[in-house]
Amino acid sequence: MVRSLINTKKKTKTTxxxxxxxxxxxxLIIGIPFLIYTLTFAYxxxxxxxxxxxxxxxxxxxxxxxxxxGLKNFERLFSNExxxxxxxxxxAMGALDIVLGxxxxxxxxxxxxxxxxxxxxxxxxTVSYMPHFLSxxxxxxxxxxxxxxxxxxxxELLLFLRIIDEPINWIGMEQYFxxxxxxxxxxxxxxxxxxxxxxxxxxxxxDMYEAAKIDGANRFQAIRFITLPSLxxxxxxxxxxxxxxxxxxxxxxxxxxGNSSVINFAEVIDTYVIRYGIGQGNxxxxxxxxxxKSVVGIILIITANxxxxxxxxxxxx
Amino acid sequence: MxxxxxxxxxxxxDKIFSMILLVLCIFVIMITLYPMLNVVAISxxxxxxxxxxxxxxxxxxxSTYAYxxxxxxxxxxxxxxxxxxxxxxxxxxxxxxxxxxxxxxxRKEYVLRGITTRLMVYTxxxxxxxxxxxxxxxxxxxxxxxxxxxxxxxxxxxxxIITRTYILSxxxxxxxxxxxxxxxxxxxxxxxxxxxxxxxxxxxxxxxAVQQWNNWYDTFLYNSSNQELSTLQYxxxxxxxxxxxxGDANSMGNSExxxxxxxVSIRAAMTVVVSVPxxxxxxxxxxxxxxxxxxxGVKE
Numbered sequence: 001m002v003r004s005l006i007n008t009k010k011k012t013k014t015t016x017x018x019x020x021x022x023x024x025x026x027x028l029i030i031g032i033p034f035l036i037y038t039l040t041f042a043y044x045x046x047x048x049x050x051x052x053x054x055x056x057x058x059x060x061x062x063x064x065x066x067x068x069x070g071l072k073n074f075e076r077l078f079s080n081e082x083x084x085x086x087x088x089x090x091x092a093m094g095a096l097d098i099v100l101g102x103x104x105x106x107x108x109x110x111x112x113x114x115x116x117x118x119x120x121x122x123x124x125x126t127v128s129y130m131p132h133f134l135s136x137x138x139x140x141x142x143x144x145x146x147x148x149x150x151x152x153x154x155x156e157l158l159l160f161l162r163i164i165d166e167p168i169n170w171i172g173m174e175q176y177f178x179x180x181x182x183x184x185x186x187x188x189x190x191x192x193x194x195x196x197x198x199x200x201x202x203x204x205x206x207d208m209y210e211a212a213k214i215d216g217a218n219r220f221q222a223i224r225f226i227t228l229p230s231l232x233x234x235x236x237x238x239x240x241x242x243x244x245x246x247x248x249x250x251x252x253x254x255x256x257x258g259n260s261s262v263i264n265f266a267e268v269i270d271t272y273v274i275r276y277g278i279g280q281g282n283x284x285x286x287x288x289x290x291x292x293k294s295v296v297g298i299i300l301i302i303t304a305n306x307x308x309x310x311x312x313x314x315x316x317x
Numbered sequence: 318m319x320x321x322x323x324x325x326x327x328x329x330x331d332k333i334f335s336m337i338l339l340v341l342c343i344f345v346i347m348i349t350l351y352p353m354l355n356v357v358a359i360s361x362x363x364x365x366x367x368x369x370x371x372x373x374x375x376x377x378x379x380s381t382y383a384y385x386x387x388x389x390x391x392x393x394x395x396x397x398x399x400x401x402x403x404x405x406x407x408x409x410x411x412x413x414x415x416x417x418x419x420x421x422x423x424r425k426e427y428v429l430r431g432i433t434t435r436l437m438v439y440t441x442x443x444x445x446x447x448x449x450x451x452x453x454x455x456x457x458x459x460x461x462x463x464x465x466x467x468x469x470x471x472x473x474x475x476x477x478i479i480t481r482t483y484i485l486s487x488x489x490x491x492x493x494x495x496x497x498x499x500x501x502x503x504x505x506x507x508x509x510x511x512x513x514x515x516x517x518x519x520x521x522x523x524x525x526a527v528q529q530w531n532n533w534y535d536t537f538l539y540n541s542s543n544q545e546l547s548t549l550q551y552x553x554x555x556x557x558x559x560x561x562x563x564g565d566a567n568s569m570g571n572s573e574x575x576x577x578x579x580x581v582s583i584r585a586a587m588t589v590v591v592s593v594p595x596x597x598x599x600x601x602x603x604x605x606x607x608x609x610x611x612x613x614g615v616k617e
Contacts, residue, residue, distance in 0.1 A: 020428055026502040031421045031429050034414075034472060035436070041453070041469055042440040048449025111341055114334075124342045126603065127349050133595050133602070135531030137554045141588040142352045144557065145359070145581075151370030153355060187349070219334055252534065256557060270447065277448045278538070290446030301442050 052288040058281060073288035082276075083289060086267040089178075090293075093268065094249040096182045098242045104190040106235060109197035110223055125198075128191030136188075140256035143184050147171050171257065177265040184253055193238075200234040201227060233312055240311075244304035247297050269293045353592075360384070360585035364578045383586035386578055392544060392552060400530060400549045403466040407529040411471045412521045416514060418472055419480035420506050437474045451538065460539040463546060469535070470528070476521055483517045484510065520605040523598065530594060549591045556584050 021028065052074075055067040077083050108128060115121040131139060146153045147170035155167035170176050208226050217225070242249075251270040258266030267275075269289055277286025327335070354374045359367055363378035371377075387393050421427060422434050444450075459465040491513070495505050511518070533550035540546040559580070 024426065024428060027421050027424055027427045028429070030417050031427065031433060034418045034421070035429060035433050037472060038433070038436050038440060040457075042443070042445075043436070045445030045449035045453045046443075048445055048452055051449070051452075108345065111338065111345075115338055115342060116335075120339070120342055124345055127346045130353075130599065131349060133527055133531075133599060134592055135533065135550055137531075137533050137550045137557065138588055138592050141553060141557055141584060142356050145356060145585070146352045153352065156371075187352075191349070218330060256554065273447050274538075278451060283448055283452075287446065287448045290448055294444060294446055298443065 048287065049291050051284050052291045054284055056284040056287075058283065069284075073285050074292070076285065077288050077292065082267065083269075083272060085264060086269050086272040089254075089265060090247055090250075090268040090270075093178055093181050093254065094246040096178060097185045097249045098239065098246065100182055101185055101190060101193065102235065102239060102242070104186045105193035106197055106231065108190050108194040109201060109231075110227060112194065113198060113201050113227070114219065114223070125191070125194075129195065130191070131188045132192035134188070136252040136256055139184065139188050140253065143180070143187070143257065144171055147180060171259070172261050174262040174265045177258065177262045180257055181250065181253055181266075184257065185250070196238065197231060197234060200231055204230045237308060237312055240304045240308040244301035245297070246300055247293050356585050356588050359582065360589045362582070364582040367582055368579060383578060383582040384590075387583060387586055387590065392547065395545060396547050396549045396552045399463075399546060403463070403548065404526050404529040406467055407470070408522055408525050410467060411473075411525055412518060414472050415477050415521060416480055416510065416518065417506055419477050419484055420502075420510050422477070423481045423484045424502075437477065441474045447538075454539055461543050461546070462540075465535055465539045466529070466532070470525075476524065480514065480517050480521065483514055487513055516605060523602045523605060526598070527595060527602075549587075553584070553587050553591050556580070556587060 050065060053068060053070060054065065055069050055072075057067070112121060112125050112128075115124065134142075147155075149155065149167050149169040149172065152167070152170070154170065155164070158164045159167065168176070170180055204227065208230075209222055212222050212226055247269065251268055254266050254268045255271050255274075258271070270293075273286045273290050273293075276282045277290075324332070351374065355372065358372050358374055358376045360383055361379055361381065362372050362376035363380040364383060366378040422430055422437075424430065427433075445453075454460050454465060454469070459468065491509060492505055495509055500508070531550060533548065533554045536546065536548050536551040537554065541551070
């Protein structure tokens with residue numbers, strides 16, 4: 001009696017499953033390969049984090065799990081000067097990109113919004129986000145030319161304006177690298193970022209501007225007291241998203257614009273992982289560096305999202 | 318005339334404001350365009366003459382020798398082929414796949430909807446990092462292979478979300494009535510969804526094409542030992558690295574059949590060639606990406 005009851009229960013469960021599969025087999029034909037694809041390319045590599053806790057030597061006789069060393073790689077990491085320097089550089093350039101990138105993008109959006117001539121407005125906007133579509137390889141080729149010590153336009157301009165007496169070697173001196181990196185970022189991306197702020201500005205009600213005009217506000221005052229405050233929620237949420245991605249800012253530009261004489265200020269965690277890990281075969285040590293970056297990144301994103309939910313009522317996920 | 322009239326009617330403060338705006342706009346346009354035009358001018362200028370400096374927006378001594386020399390290089394044609402091939406195959410495979418996936422996870426009845434969506438969204442935030450991914454590619458035999466350009470970026474969460482959002486905004490009744498007429502999901506996807514999501518498809522095509530064309534990083538990481546799989550971007554990257562290592566790029570002029578060429582000229586010509594396709598599709602791009610970006614920006 002009991003057995004037959006269990007059997008029917010089992011049966012109904014399996015038949016329900018079979019029924020669903022039969023009904024949705026077409027969706028499953030697309031859905032299951034995609035699920036497998038996602039698991040393979042995004043989740044299977046997470047198992048590679050094990051390497052951070054071992055002393056992996058690439059040879060046919062050892063597996064990833066051999067030579068377990070616990071947290072030793074992390075201890076070495078935090079007493080390693082080069083890693084600490086790349087951590088500092090990652091945070092510094094990331095922060096510079098976020099703060100100055102936001103400032104310039106907002107400024108650009110405000111400026112473009114104030115232009116009343118449609119032709120000029122369109123041209124300015126179209127031109128300003130053009131560099132976004134160039135690869136960093138192309139962009140750095142252009143930037144290295146502009147900043148070069150012999151005949152670079154930046155030096156020529158500064159010489160012409162008599163700000164400097166001698167051309168400055170912008171790309172060969174480490175004290176200038178952060179400036180080079182952030183300027184490049186602003187040149188390449190602020191036009192693109194400004195699109196988001198511009199679309200937020202178009203959502204501001206015209207009534208406010210009219211009311212302000214009646215009260216005798218000039219255009220500066222309208223920007224200062226209406227446009228900017230109305231943009232604040234968007235600025236805040238974009239800022240929070242960017243902070244969540246702090247450690248992922250850059251990399252390509254640091255790799256392409258940097259060279260051996262500025263390495264102390266150009267090395268970021270990702271370039272460090274490539275050079276020490278893949279370049280020199282220190283897989284475990286570099287995985288530990290990458291794992292540290294990922295974990296801090298996840299913590300930053302979750303915290304940023306929580307703050308965002310509290311501050312603006314809107315979360316990213 | 319009308320413009321003059323309007324100008325006349327403005328208050329002094331307004332006039333000053335407009336003038337400042339005009340100056341700022343010209344400044345932004347110059348700062349963005351000038352470096353690009355400068356590279357074009359250098360690429361078309363005589364190589365030895367360029368060393369004297371002072372090339373602005375137009376070449377001083379016109380020459381196409383730098384272009385002739387890169388077109389002559391044996392790696393060049395294969396790099397062009399590889400760049401074009403990866404762009405075409407990449408777009409041709411990933412766009413249909415992403416639209417189909419987006420449709421599937423937009424179906425409310427789909428049993429694996431919740432878990433698939435969640436696992437997909439997390440991929441935007443969690444990444445195993447360079448080395449574990451490198452090992453995965455090696456294990457899957459994707460290194461030293463063309464398919465490393467196509468398979469890993471095949472279905473990207475961000476684009477799928479944009480597409481799904483668009484599909485969800487379509488009236489459900491279209492799909493319902495198709496189902497009543499006996500259409501299955503595949504018919505719905507190919508006969509109804511594809512035509513309806515054309516604006517999204519255009520956005521995806523352009524974004525994926527730009528992404529494929531611009532990528533140098535996967536070549537560098539997985540295929541750098543195989544010259545046949547090298548792309549234009551990677552060849553330009555190698556030139557850049559060579560120039561920065563040597564420091565002073567101008568000092569290494571080389572002579573080829575009486576003509577002199579400097580790395581500066583070759584690099585400039587290469588930079589222009591690599592960016593031409595992007596600049597060519599840029600006008601078409603514009604129409605679509607603003608909408609796409611705003612959807613993405615909000616949902617990100």
